[in-house]
Structure formats: C-alpha cells, structure tokens
Amino acid sequence: MLKISIADEDRVFVLTGAGISAESGLPTFRASDGLWAGHRIEDVCTPEAWERNPGLVWEFYSARRAQGAMAEPNPAHFALADLERRLGTRFFLCTQNVDDLHERAGSVRLVHMHGELAKSRCGAECGEVPVADRTVYESLSAVGRCKCGARLRPHIVFFGEIPLEMGRIQAEIDKASLMVVVGTSGSVYPAANFVHWARQHGARTVYVGPEKPLNASAFTHVVEGKAGEVLPGLFA
Ligand SMILES: NC(=O)c1ccc[n+]([C@@H]2O[C@H](COP(=O)([O-])OP(=O)(O)OC[C@H]3O[C@@H](n4cnc5c(N)ncnc54)[C@H](O)[C@@H]3O)[C@@H](O)[C@H]2O)c1
Numbered sequence: 340m341l342k343i344s345i346a347d348e349d350r351v352f353v354l355t356g357a358g359i360s361a362e363s364g365l366p367t368f369r370a371s372d373g374l375w376a377g378h379r380i381e382d383v384c385t386p387e388a389w390e391r392n393p394g395l396v397w398e399f400y401s402a403r404r405a406q407g408a409m410a411e412p413n414p415a416h417f418a419l420a421d422l423e424r425r426l427g428t429r430f431f432l433c434t435q436n437v438d439d440l441h442e443r444a445g446s447v448r449l450v451h452m453h454g455e456l457a458k459s460r461c462g463a464e465c466g467e468v469p470v471a472d473r474t475v476y477e478s479l480s481a482v483g484r485c486k487c488g489a490r491l492r493p494h495i496v497f498f499g500e501i502p503l504e505m506g507r508i509q510a511e512i513d514k515a516s517l518m519v520v521v522g523t524s525g526s527v528y529p530a531a532n533f534v535h536w537a538r539q540h541g542a543r544t545v546y547v548g549p550e551k552p553l554n555a556s557a558f559t560h561v562v563e564g565k566a567g568e569v570l571p572g573l574f575a
C-alpha cells in the first residue's frame with residue numbers, strides 16, 4: 340500500500356468530507372441516493388428552504404444533532420489527530436463536515452468551512468457571534484431568539500451561501516507542500532477546487548476514499564479504500 344513520506348520541511352493541508360464520518364455511522368449523501376438522510380437538499384439546506392419552512396429545516400438539523408451525538412470518532416479521525424500531534428503548526432485541517440468528530444478525536448488546528456451542528460446563530464445575520472447549542476428541538480416554537488429578536492438558525496452554510504474562513508483556508512493551501520483529501524465526492528465548490536489551488540504551486544496531492552472523486556485527475560495519487568482502513572497506515 341502507498342506510504343506518504345512527510346519531510347521536516349513539509350506542510351500538510353487536509354480536506355475531509357462526509358466520507359470520513361461514514362464509518363462512524365453518519366450517512367453521506369451523494370454516494371448513495373443523492374439524498375441527505377432521506378431529504379432533498381433543496382428542502383432542508385438552502386436559504387430558500389429556511390425562508391419557506393424553518394420548521395422543517397430545524398427538524399432536519401435537530402435529527403442530525405441527535406444522530407451526531409450518538410456517533411463516535413473512527414480510526415480515520417484519530418489518525419489525523421495523531422498526525423497533527425507529530426507536525427504541530429505544519430498541519431492544518433479543513434472539514435466540510437458539520438459533525439464534531441474531528442475535535443472529539445483530538446484535532447485542534449481545524450476549520451469547519453460549512454459550519455457546525457453544535458452551534459446556532461442569528462437568523463437575521465445581525466452580527467452576533469454563533470452560540471453553542473446542541474438542543475434537539477421538538478418544535479419550531481422551542482427555538483430560541485437572538486438578542487435582536489430574530490429566530491436562531493443552525494450555524495450551517497446552506498447551499499448557495501459563502502463558506503466560512505475562506506481567507507485562512509486559502510492562506511494555508513498556499514503554504515502547503517502536501518494536500519490530503521479524504522471522503523469527498525468532489526462535487527461541492529469551492530472545496531472541489533482546493534486540489535487545483537494546491538497543484539498550482541507544485542504540492543503533492545493525495546485522495547483517499549472507496550471510489551474516485553469527480554476531480555480525480557487533479558490528484559498525484561488516488562488511494563482507493565475506506566478512510567478508517569487507509570489513514571492509520573498512510574503516513575510514513
Ligand atoms: N458528517 C457530516 O457532517 C455530513 C454528512 C453528510 C453531508 N454533509 C455535508 O454535505 C456535503 C457533502 O459533500 P461531500 O463531498 O463531503 O460528501 P458526499 O456525500 O458528496 O460524498 C461522500 C464521499 O465519501 C466517500 N466515502 C464513502 N464512504 C467512505 C469511507 N468509508 N471512507 C472514505 N470515503 C468514503 C464516497 O465515495 C463519496 O465520494 C458537505 O458540504 C457536508 O457539509 C456533512
């Protein structure tokens with residue numbers, strides 16, 4: 340099996356997607372039926388869905404919170420936390436996932452570019468910072484209000500919204516000499532472009548997942564396998 344050597348001068352940027360949490364029992368969506376936990380994305384994960392039916396959006400994300408709380412990190416999450424302990428500030432993790440399995444495995448230098456299940460924020464974007472919130476809401480009337488009076492919304496980047504922390508992500512990609520991408524179908528932008536940005540300055544790029552992503556041709560290596568089986572032995 341491929342071993343990736345990491346030299347003292349290397350800087351590693353890791354991008355993860357829903358696939359890394361699949362072995363923890365959290366469903367991906369594109370790999371199976373194109374639905375996320377039985378829902379069409381347009382019905383639960385867009386600004387229009389929030390506008391039209393906030394009750395359904397909260398029902399969906401409450402269910403994701405309940406499911407996330409039952410899940411445990413798997414060997415892939417732990418392998419990345421181990422790598423961070425070895426590399427320190429030469430390691431950076433960007434996840435598209437909204438679950439908290441990376442931090443529960445011990446990752447620290449990470450950003451959630453698509454938001455976090457365990458937080459809520461002002462539905463009117465009044466400028467208040469997101470608040471910790473793991474509540475599984477039984478009804479829309481139970482959902483709290485921001486100081487400004489607007490209903491709280493999940494701290495999730497809906498499809499069509501701009502991902503979080505793009506400046507920091509871009510800066511980390513610019514510094515990276517090795518990019519490792521795990522468990523993402525390569526169909527959600529801008530994340531699917533990160534590999535191209537890394538290639539522009541000559542970084543090595545490796546994909547890990549059971550099937551080739553849509554952007555497979557941009558990688559120097561594609562390792563076909565499950566993240567929990569491949570990652571623990573990947574880094575020499
Ligand atoms: N756990 C979560 O937080 C979660 C779950 C579902 C969707 N989402 C959201 O939906 C979007 C989904 O896009 P995406 O590209 O991340 O996911 P996706 O559902 O489009 O693709 C999942 C990818 O994971 C791969 N995969 C399946 N099992 C795997 C395994 N054991 N090891 C490694 N890879 C595996 C599949 O081959 C597929 O390419 C993201 O923006 C994310 O925010 C998040």
Ligand SMILES: [Zn+2]
Pocket residue numbers: 461462463464465466467485486487488489
């Ligand atoms: Zn507000």
